Each structure stands twice: as structure tokens, then as C-alpha cells.
Amino acid sequence: MNHYRLGLIGIVMLITPIVYLPRLFIESRYNGAIPAFFVSVLAGTLISIWFLNSMRTFKGLTLIEVLEQHAPAYLSWPARVVVSIAGYAGGAVVLMTMSSVTVRFINPTMDIHVLLLCFVLAGGWSALRTSQALMFGMEYWVLLCVPLLLFLWYKSASNPMFDLDAILTMTDYLTVTPAWHLILVSSFIFTGFISFYVFKEAAKWQASLHEAWIIPLAGLIIFCGFFFIPFGVHGTQAVDHYIYIWMNTADSIQMKHGLIERGVFIYLAVYMIISLLFISISWHSATMWILKSDQSGVEVSSKKRLRYQRLLVVVVGILVFVCAHYISEQQLYRFTTYWFYARFAVDVILVVMVGSAARRSKESL
Template sequence: MARYFYYHVIYVGMINVMLFVPWTLIQHRFNGAVSAIVIAVVVGTVLAYVTTSLFLRFPGMGLPDIINSRLPSGIAIAFNLFGALIWFLAGMLVVYAYSSTIQQFFNPDMNSYLFLLLMTVAGMWGASRCTRSVQFAQEILMLLCAPLILMILFKAVFSSWLDWDAIRITAGYVRTPPSFISLCAATFVFAGYNTLTIYNRLLPSGTKLRYRWIIPVFCTFFLLVSFFIPIGFHGTVGAADYLYIWSITADSMIMEYGFVYRVLYVFLLLYTALSLMFAMNTWHTAMEFIKACHPKHKPQPEQYPVPAVNWWITLAFGAITMAYAYWTNSTRNQLVHQNWLILRTFSDLLTTCLLAWFTIKGFRRKKKQPPNAMDAVISDS
């Protein structure tokens, strides 16, 4: 079961390429992005180890279940709605960003809402499934996409067109104090552990997450590659001129494998599946947070047929996504995304603090419990 946890860690690390994380870091490359990356490696690793250890103390329970069982109903509902907002926005921003990328690079004359609608409907359908089905679908997509994406990333690292001097110049700003937004962006790459918010329901008692060194190794690799590779291809100054920086970077590489020549088309095809996987997971998590607000809700990780409430909630997600696309533009979307990165950082810290508080209260409650009668007989004898 532990392998599913690492699927989450790896795909969240890879999806940051499609979000504005590399763009945000590159915009701050001379005023704190490099030092923010160094700090994020430490902070992200510590948070990942601590939070996963705390989740394992509540086997079979997601974060909504833990909150509902330990907080008053009004406060619990407020926390659950806040969690739903954070997770829903994550999926919405990825779907919108990817549909905009497809329009720009495949067919600029295409109706901007058509591909967005297709992505939204696919994300809604996947998110409405039960938690176990979402987990199995994710494994299939990861096994199909991850090897090819890693191949493209390694191809970029060892490309003869990569300017290592530009990378060294940028890395020299490591002593510059980090900006807050760049620190929030850099720590997102390590946020895959937070998927235990819902998927901890599928981990039985006694589960141990071995090989957690995978988290800092893979996430640090994704963070460094997503930031430094575009700078190596486009220069220390030119890298800041592009909004869809990694699509431009992928189009700077070629393959010589039969009819496959431009890396861009393979790259976008792979990230279609990865973006749908991300939307499916985040919207499913947001849906479970909303369902947990009902006082009679009982979590069911395996549920067939799909209840009607799943369809209604995900339909609302789709409608809001389409309305957001009608309202937003590039400038507004960047502002929303950066605010979301800040909110997500505070949400991760809040989750860790809540779990630590609940764990400490549980220890104190056990200490205050009187010994049972059998223990008294044994001690007397």
C-alpha cells in the first residue's frame, strides 16, 4: 500500500512544471529564489516526515474524520470548508493553465472554452469515483507517464544546448535572502505527502512508510530541474520573458526517434494525463471535505454505485471552473495562483499543527485513564 503514497509524492513534484511554480521562481531568480530552494528542501523534507508520521497515528482516518471527531461541529465545518477550497482551487488552476497552454501551442484559433470543457468533464468524472477507484486509476496513469516524463527531464539535463554558465551565474545568488512568495512556491514541490488527507483512509493499522528518503531525493530533483533548466536554455535574462516557460523549453529540444521529432508534442500529451490525474485527485479530496460537513456522513473509501451527491458536488466544481475561465485573464490568473500558493503553505502548516495537537491530547488522555481491574489484580499479586 505504501507505493500509492509515493505515487502522490512523485506526480505532485512533476505537476509543478505545469503550474506557475517555475515561472514564479524565475521571476525572483535574482532576489531570493535560489536561497528559497535551499530552505524549501529542508522545510519540505521536515514537514513531509513529521506530517506522515502524525497521519500514521490515525490509521483508517482522513483529515476530515480526525477533525470531526476531535473538534466542535461548527469549527470542524469551518476547517473542512477551508480544506475544500484549497484543494478545489489546486485542480481548477491546473485545468485552466493546461487548457490555455494547449490552445497557445496546438491551435491558437481554437475556441478557448472547448478544450477546457473537455478537461473539466474528464476531471469531474474521475473525481466522482470512490477513493479506491481514484487510487487505482492514478497508478495506471503514473506507470504510463512517469518514465517518459523522467526521460524528457534527463534529456534536458544532458542536452548539449544547455548553458551551464547561465545556471552557475543564477546559482551564485544563493546568499540573497529569499522572498516569501518564492519560498511558498518552492515548498509546493514537496506537498505530495498531504494527499494522505484523504488517502490515509486506505492505510490499515500498522502500516509503515519505508523509504521516505524518496521524498527529498525526487522532490529536490524536480525542484532544481524545473527552475534551472529553463535558465540554461534561455539565459538568465531571457528565461523571464515567457509565461509558459516549460512548454517553450520542451519545444527547444528535439528527438530522433522515427516520426517523433519535437519534444513539445510528447511533453504536452504526457501532461494531459498528468493534469487530469491532478484534477481527479484534488477535486476528489475537495469533494470528501465537503461531504464531511454533513453531520451524518460516514466515509466509504469503496462505494459502488457512485452516490448522486458526488455528481452534484463535482458538477459545481466544473461550473465554477468554467465561470473562472470566463472571468480571468493572464494577469488575474497569476495573482490568484500566487495567493493560492501562500494559502496552501499556511494550510500545510495548519494541518501539521492540528495533527500534532490531536496526538498530544491523545497521549494525555491515555495517561489520565485509570488502570482497569485486571491490571490492579496483576499488580497486587
């Protein structure tokens, strides 16, 4: 089992509370949110298993190498450009959202432009590191963040004021027709790692059958945590009053014994780390989609490649900073929703291309 690949899957699942996904589900809680998620579990799991099984045919190749060697050039190049744009956009969404959240919950008088600049510099610098360095850092930070998140979940659920009946009330809506737009959105939990399959470390070992059940199980746990716990803390009606529902939920946690009194500080620190990891990995992989993988035998020298990487990251950083100045919170929310739709379409296209390449490769043997 490849722990780097599982780390990438975990980063995608853990970033969902930041990118408005709980907000989207809470808004549709009476209109098929829960059935939509269970449909997405089936659809997302089948897509991810199809993808991992197809990649087994190529034995250690990255996704970029597969498309370069086995897909037509007129399809490979447009696909790489589209995936790269989606990767940069995903990192930008997380960066702007995290900046807004930090200002709102830590220091409302802080100039958000200063915080944006800090996030852009930190994310851009990390994105320029080597793939191996990113994978090593991701592994250790995920091992640190997951126990802290589980601790906050436990503190929320063990609160004497936690209302289990509010959660059980949601079972009355299990038979509602699924909200189809939520199926596309929530499928990101299970398929969002696909475009990250450009790291040689993640593709080094073939996918095992264990990952076939780890992906849906971990996704189900993450969903139950970020969707149901706020109902027990705030109630089925009050949850609709918050935009960043999990920040408010963490803010309601108090530690009687310890140096940190409010749970929101732990939660915010954890999600700063996860956000920066996601931004750096998204921008690094997006750059790799444009310039090809380090290991794919590109025709440019390493120094020239590094200059191109820096140029791309600088341009993206400037664009994100400018967009964040003009975009409103409502517009960012709407753009994130459209990004989820586009990301699902991109993932499906990639899986179909890899599946077709795997079938042709088997037929040629």
C-alpha cells in the same frame, strides 16, 4: 512503504511546472530564489515528517477520520470547508492553465471554450469515480509519465547547445537573502499531499522512515529539473521572455529518429495526463472533505451521497467554465500565487490540528 501515498506525493511534485511555479522562481532568480528553495526544503520536510509521524498514532485512519474523532467540532467543520474550497480551487487553476497552454502550443485557432468544456467533463467524470479506482489509475499513469519526463530532461541536458555555464552563473546568488514569498510557494512541493490524505488506500499502512528522505530528495530532483535546465537551454536572460518556460524548453527538443519529431508533443501529452489526474484527485478529495470519507460511517446513503457528489462537481465545473471565460492570463497567474499562500496556511493548520490530536491521544493512554 505505501506506494499510493508516494503516488500522491509524486503527483503534487510533478504538477508544479504547470501551475506557474517555475515562472515565480525565474522572476526572482537574482533575488533569493535558490536560497528560498533550500529553506523550503527544510521547512517542508519538517512539516511533512511531523504530519506523517502524527498520523502514525492513529494507525490507518484518514485525515478526515482523525479530525472527526479527535478534534473539536467547532474546529473540524470549518477546517473541512476551507480545505474543500482549496481543493476545488487547485483543480480549477490547473484546468484553466492547461487549457490555455494546449491552445497556445497545439492550435492557436482553436476555440478555448471547447477545450475547457472537454477538460471540465473529463475531470468531473474522473472525480466521480471511486477512491480505489482513482488510486489504481494514478499508480499506473505515474509509472508511465515519470520515465517520459526523465527522457525529456535527458534530451534537454544532452543537447550540444546546452550551456552549463549559464547554470553555474546562478551559484553567484546563493548568498542572497531568501525571498520569503517563494518559501511559502515552494513548500507546496513537500506538503501539498497533506490534504490528499483522505484516501483509505494512502492511509492503509503507517508511514515509514524511508519517506522521511524520499520526500526532500524527490522534491530536490524535481526542482533542479524544472528550474536549472531552462537556464542551460535558453540562458539566464532569455528565460524571462517566456510565461510557460517548460513548454518552450520542450519545444526546443527535436528527435531525429522516431515518429514524434518535437519534444513538446510528448511533454504536453504527459502533462495532460498529470493535470487530469491532479484535477480528478483534487475535486474528489474536496468532495470527500465536505461529505466525509466513504469509510467514515457517514449518515447518508450511498445513492444520496452520489447525488451530492454529482451536484458539487457540476456546480464547480460550471463556475470554472464561467470564470475561465472572464479571467485573463495575468489574473490567473496572480490568483495562483495567492492560492499557493492560502494552501500553505491550510496545510500548516491541518498539521497543527493533527499534531495536537496525536499528543492528546498519547497523553490519554
